[in-house]
Amino acid sequence: MTILVIAEHDNATVKAATLGTVAAAKAIKSFAQQSVHVLVAGHHAHNAAQAAAKFAGVSKVLLADAPQLEAGLAENIEATVLSIARNYSHILVPATASGKNIAPRIAAKLDVAQISDITAVCSADTFERPIYAGNAIATVQSRDSIKVITVRATSFDADASEGSSAPIESIDAAPDAGLSKFVSRDVTKLDRPELTSAGTIVSGGRGLGSAENYKRLLEPLADRLGAALGASRAAVDAGYVPNDYQVGQTGKIVAPQLYFAIGISGAIQHLAGMKDSKVIVAINKDPEAAIFSVADYGLVGDLFEIVPELVQRLQ
Structure with a gap:
């Protein structure tokens, strides 16, 4: 089986949290000798897919490109992920506002327990995560056939984004779920780093x-x-x-x-x-x-x- 990382991106570039999530996937890979795939779900997102293809350790990038995926609506991304989920043993998402919106939907539809906010990988089925506002660390083991995981990306040392040249494979996007609609986005522009x-x-x-x-x-x-x-x-x-x-x-x-x-x-x-x-x-x-x-x-x-x-x- 293979590990799937759901990339967070703006259809042009991949967010830094995705690099940390790929690092977590590689930590799992070191125990299970699995390959790592990255899913880029968006619209006119080929540049983001090309950026993901350069991540060290990634063996394939899956590109789902459709208008209904442009705004990153969780319901539509969830449906696209579910169409391929059975091919993977682990599905990893950054523990960001976007990732926390997507992962629970996937876990619920797969009828598995989500493993949230992991900070370390102990083995292919065992992970550490903070509890009580970080005052204690829980070690969690999952026996689910598909493990849906959110990753605290800052806890994993991300490799340089250059270093690979993975193939990009186009996959079909799920139809618009019709459950939500993108209205507008107010973006705060800063002259300082994110x-x-x-x-x-x-x-x-x-x-x-x-x-x-x-x-x-x-x-x-x-x-x-x-x-x-x-x-x-x-x-x-x-x-x-x-x-x-x-x-x-x-x-x-x-x-x-x-x-x-x-x-x-x-x-x-x-x-x-x-x-x-x-x-x-x-x-x-x-x-x-x-x-x-x-x-x-x-x-x-x-x-x-x-x-x-x-x-x-x-x-």
């Missing part, structure tokens, strides 16, 4: 006090570092920044090389989203703040003085 794929992230919390302070203090620091901007849930709830800035269990899971936590106390749900960062720098006036328990470097003091000085020294 939060989930950035190498450096500067995050702010409620300690900043206002949206004006968030912008005045953190944007210059992010500009100096070429970093993405993030925030705690408290900062988002207070209206300092939009919801798509949120890092945490109910936001985005990140694992950059460098993470700045500024004015963030370190609530469990926030730590669950960023504690796998390679280097964590915390700035907080409370020496007992929970964020210091995971920080590699901690600065206890007034962020309104420390951050401007840090920006100045980085010039």
